[in-house]
Amino acid sequence: MAVLTDLTIAAARKGLDAGDFSARELTQAHIDAMAQHKTLNAFITETPERALADAAASDARRAKGESAGPMDGLPIAMKDLFCTADVRTTAGSHILEPFTPPYESTVSGRLKAGGSVMLGKANLDEFAMGSANITSYYGPVTNPWVASGGDNRQRVPGGSSGGSAAAVVARMAIAATGTDTGGSIRQPASFCGIVGMKPTYGRCSRWGIVAFASSLDQAGPMTRTVEDAAIMLQVMAGHDPKDSTSAPYATPNFSEKLAAGVKGLKIGLPREYRVDGMPAEIDHVWNQGADWLRAQGAEVVEISLPHTQYALPTYYIIAPAEASSNLARYDGVRYGLRVDGGDLKEMYENTRAEGFGAEVKRRIMIGTYVLSAGYYDAYYLKAQKVRSLILRDFTTAFESVDAILTPTAPSAAFVLGEKQDDPVQMYLNDVFTVPASMAGLPAISVPGGLSDEGLPLGLHLIGKPFDEVTLFQVASALEEAAGYDARPAGY
Amino acid sequence: MALDQATVARIANLARIKVSEDELQAWATDLSAIITFVEQLDEVNVDGVEPMTGVGDFSLPLRPDVVTDGGYAEVVTSNAPNGAHGFYTVPKVVE
Numbered sequence A: 001m002a003v004l005t006d007l008t009i010a011a012a013r014k015g016l017d018a019g020d021f022s023a024r025e026l027t028q029a030h031i032d033a034m035a036q037h038k039t040l041n042a043f044i045t046e047t048p049e050r051a052l053a054d055a056a057a058s059d060a061r062r063a064k065g066e067s068a069g070p071m072d073g074l075p076i077a078m079k080d081l082f083c084t085a086d087v088r089t090t091a092g093s094h095i096l097e098p099f100t101p102p103y104e105s106t107v108s109g110r111l112k113a114g115g116s117v118m119l120g121k122a123n124l125d126e127f128a129m130g131s132a133n134i135t136s137y138y139g140p141v142t143n144p145w146v147a148s149g150g151d152n153r154q155r156v157p158g159g160s161s162g163g164s165a166a167a168v169v170a171r172m173a174i175a176a177t178g179t180d181t182g183g184s185i186r187q188p189a190s191f192c193g194i195v196g197m198k199p200t201y202g203r204c205s206r207w208g209i210v211a212f213a214s215s216l217d218q219a220g221p222m223t224r225t226v227e228d229a230a231i232m233l234q235v236m237a238g239h240d241p242k243d244s245t246s247a248p249y250a251t252p253n254f255s256e257k258l259a260a261g262v263k264g265l266k267i268g269l270p271r272e273y274r275v276d277g278m279p280a281e282i283d284h285v286w287n288q289g290a291d292w293l294r295a296q297g298a299e300v301v302e303i304s305l306p307h308t309q310y311a312l313p314t315y316y317i318i319a320p321a322e323a324s325s326n327l328a329r330y331d332g333v334r335y336g337l338r339v340d341g342g343d344l345k346e347m348y349e350n351t352r353a354e355g356f357g358a359e360v361k362r363r364i365m366i367g368t369y370v371l372s373a374g375y376y377d378a379y380y381l382k383a384q385k386v387r388s389l390i391l392r393d394f395t396t397a398f399e400s401v402d403a404i405l406t407p408t409a410p411s412a413a414f415v416l417g418e419k420q421d422d423p424v425q426m427y428l429n430d431v432f433t434v435p436a437s438m439a440g441l442p443a444i445s446v447p448g449g450l451s452d453e454g455l456p457l458g459l460h461l462i463g464k465p466f467d468e469v470t471l472f473q474v475a476s477a478l479e480e481a482a483g484y485d486a487r488p489a490g491y
Numbered sequence B: 001m002a003l004d005q006a007t008v009a010r011i012a013n014l015a016r017i018k019v020s021e022d023e024l025q026a027w028a029t030d031l032s033a034i035i036t037f038v039e040q041l042d043e044v045n046v047d048g049v050e051p052m053t054g055v056g057d058f059s060l061p062l063r064p065d066v067v068t069d070g071g072y073a074e075v076v077t078s079n080a081p082n083g084a085h086g087f088y089t090v091p092k093v094v095e
Helices: A009-018 A023-036 A048-063 A106-113 A162-169 A186-192 A226-236 A280-295 A308-329 A344-355 A358-371 A376-397 A423-430 A434-438 A468-482 B005-014 B021-043
Strands: A043-046 A075-079 A117-122 A175-180 A195-198 A218-223 A266-270 A299-303 A403-407 A443-450 A456-463
Touching (some): A009 A023, A023 A075, A043 A162, A048 A117, A075 A106, A075 A162, A106 A175, A162 A186, A162 A218, A186 A195, A186 A443, A186 A456, A195 A226, A195 A468, A218 A226, A226 A468, A266 A280, A280 A299, A280 A403, A280 A456, A308 A376, A308 A434, A308 B021, A358 A376, A358 B005, A358 B021, A376 A434, A376 B021, A403 A468, A423 B021, A443 A468, A456 A468
Parallel strands (some): A075 A117, A266 A299, A266 A403
Antiparallel strands (some): A043 A117, A175 A218, A195 A218, A195 A443, A403 A456, A443 A456
């Protein structure tokens, strides 16, 4: 019998259906892996008892010939940004350390109703703000990958969904949920060598997800194959009246064209992504990806997205502005940490000073500044206008291409401690992922190969709004051509 | 633009985050680097461009203004620090 923790969603489903193993056995195998790899710090809260009970319930359903859906009985990790009823939800922050939601987020609820088994709450950057999973109050996550050639220095898994990515590549979970505001699903997927998919803004409900930047936040699947991502998104997506920005559209069959190939499709390579100083290995994997698609019959053309270089500065006005507004709710009164003070204002100030980490404070203060009287027009309004131009670039490009191919990140996973002292340097990690976020477009990172140091590098595809079907179609072709089967030693 | 200590103190006050006197300069340097970075946008011509305020091409839904939920104050306040009898509590604000 195959090693249970090596199974994909698709393979595990077949095994469960055939009776080769039970959901309880599958879940226990992943719980054992969690215990074995505890030092990665991929989980903030583990829920093994609940997982085994839910797996037993799944087995009971199956014994009666019933199924709750395509994820029934499959053990997953839940990013600790999704509110989960009666399970502590911290958002990686000290300020939410004592918070146990009495309600369930729509996306985690859909996965739960679909029979999937939650193994625990995955570590993340505090309030999803970070690109290395080093800002978590509960400690950094270790990337299971180390460089080849004896360089054993600890690497970051990327962020903010770093715990989710590490759990999936280390075979502690068959899949995981992530959330993506500027690259928080795709960049860690690239750093860990897995598939990470951000759907179109509005495809998944944001209800019950701890808010960071509401016009950008979007949930998505993190898996080991493109097919698994399509299966998992099918369960996560759907209109939700409780989120007014949830799209009132029917959910397509995301797996419909996985095997259709790319013959006749047109793929764009944006020339502005060929930035100065791009490492040769990033350029190489990008060219390789274009060659693979061309070899399978796609037409690959150069396109222009003229405002690309302004996406990151636009993001670092809009996302902090929204964050400063969203995080105003943490006041020590209604939930979370309270630190007493001489009066109400001092209680607020003490609570927020102690409850938030440095990166969160930084973004709240930037956001407060760009929204403050006298600066609003110069920064926030200006950024909203540039955001229109970024969207217009994509709209124009998609008149002539079906999808856009870029690298996911400008480097492979870096060593823990690097880039830590210079926030702007850290922000540059998201240079290739932020533009699609600004435009609300679906995008996916697929493993493309290994760097010179033997670390995974992702390829990034951007699709048309609400056309995830074509995005999965191209991603599947890319995955097949890449034939990526590398895994970190010892996992 | 470089932010000075007085500006940082003003922002921190608006954001209700306690920043001590001896931290002000470090924050001023830190935040100035980011503000300088985002000021690249000065070179973009946005004449006649509408601000992007939403992502989808659908309008936000309306619903009747009626109560659809509620009636469980104990649950809502279950996470409140020092919550009591289904109420939140704050330090005394009226003398």
